[in-house]
Amino acid sequence: MSYQTLQLAIEGRVATLTLNRPDVRNAFNESMIAEITQAFRELGQHDEVRAVVLAANGPAFCAGADLNWMKKMAGYTYEENRADAAQLADMLRAIYSCPKPVVAKVQGDCYAGGMGLVAACDITVSSEASHFCLSEAKLGLIPATISPYVIKAMGENAARRYFLTAERFSAQEALRIGFVHTVVAADALDAATADIVKALVSNSPNAVKEAKRLVQDVGGQPLTEALIADTATRIADIRSSEEGKEGVRSFLEKRKPGWLG
Template sequence: MSNALTRHIAANGLATLTLTRPERHNAFDDGLIVELTAELAKLDADPAVRVVILAAAGKSFSAGADLAWMKRMASYGESENLEDARKLAKLMHTLDTLSKPTVAAVQGPAYGGGVGLVACCDMVFAAPEAMFALTEVKLGLIPAVISPYVVRKIGNSQARRYFLSAERFSADTALRLGLVHEIAPQDEVTVLATSWATQLLNNGPASMLAAKRLVAEVSNRPICSELNDLCAQRIASQRVSPEGQEGLTAFLEKRPPNWVKH
């Protein structure tokens, strides 16, 4: 693992990935994108990992694309840019579809692709110092790769504003838009994120994954007989699953389920 990223897995199953390029405001380049994607895949495949926390060292969460990387991309042809963009798309997809809950601790500014990382996480906790911006159009670019995740979080109307204006917006605004779930003092953000991540350990791992997938399946679909039947199928399958049976039995027997460690 490079000096740009650290990983820590606690005994209780909480894994923390920390961006550690504070001198570059945790901006990412092609190397860090590949490394972060690989580390997320490893955590996803590790049965000992229950929840993943994404954090950053220094004053910034992530400034998005690294300047040196941007200079290299400017000299690339379209095919090279396409391959480069696909690597970033793979990172966002990997984070978004991780089978474990993801919790972001945003202690400082997040710009461009940094907003994409935030939008891909299930729960987001931010400090008042955590400014946000989608500044791509100022450079004659567009936030294409991260757009599905950001638009899903803040909606079409707000995306039109912030994609076009490239303006900075505060943590309070991010909270109102739905990009952030809760705000805490800067020195308490990681503590709060860890506290919520620890609470998630009380929930069934398979049921949390099924719940994540359920949100994706029912989002923006009309409520109709087909959707109602899909939802009925999902709960029926979950009830007869080993985890569903254990959870219901533990509740009736007034004991903790077997996924809760003592």
């Protein structure tokens, strides 16, 4: 896999996908959106990859939409705007639905559509120097396409404030509202990300995949008989799986499970 707007490195069981348009603060254009979508679909099917890190080069993580792309959009018809938004939506879904766990490593400012990128990931580690902003309202727009992911990540109450005010807020505030999971000093970002990735790749690959799907399927659902039955089926399925059986056997026999090689 080779890209014009990204860098991809696979080391061991971990793929690191890096946004690589630092001269424009890693802002989106059509090429980057298409390449991110392709990368996550392919990495999701990569047998050797057990976790994906989404990172960025340069001082900013992602500044949202590229200015030249915005200039083009200003002249779009309604149908062209719909098609353009659908491509962004496909990219976010590709990240969110990737069967591998995805860790966002946010080293710099993250604005607008960049917040959608982060929200679609499973775990986010941020530098304490980073800032966040849902800036769309300043431009007469709304963060519609990214909203399903951002609202899941920060909750409705915080979304009411930051969607409406377009305020810039700190990494500590992002931590407080639950948008990011961990905030560390800039020089500790790599180590903190590596610790999380190490935990992910130490676990059963199948269990991690199914646990990710469990959160997505169960979160926010009403507690019904159907949901209870579904969760009972899921645990029966995983207990009966090869990795489920191997995990229990290795625990009882006090040895490492087979997926650790």
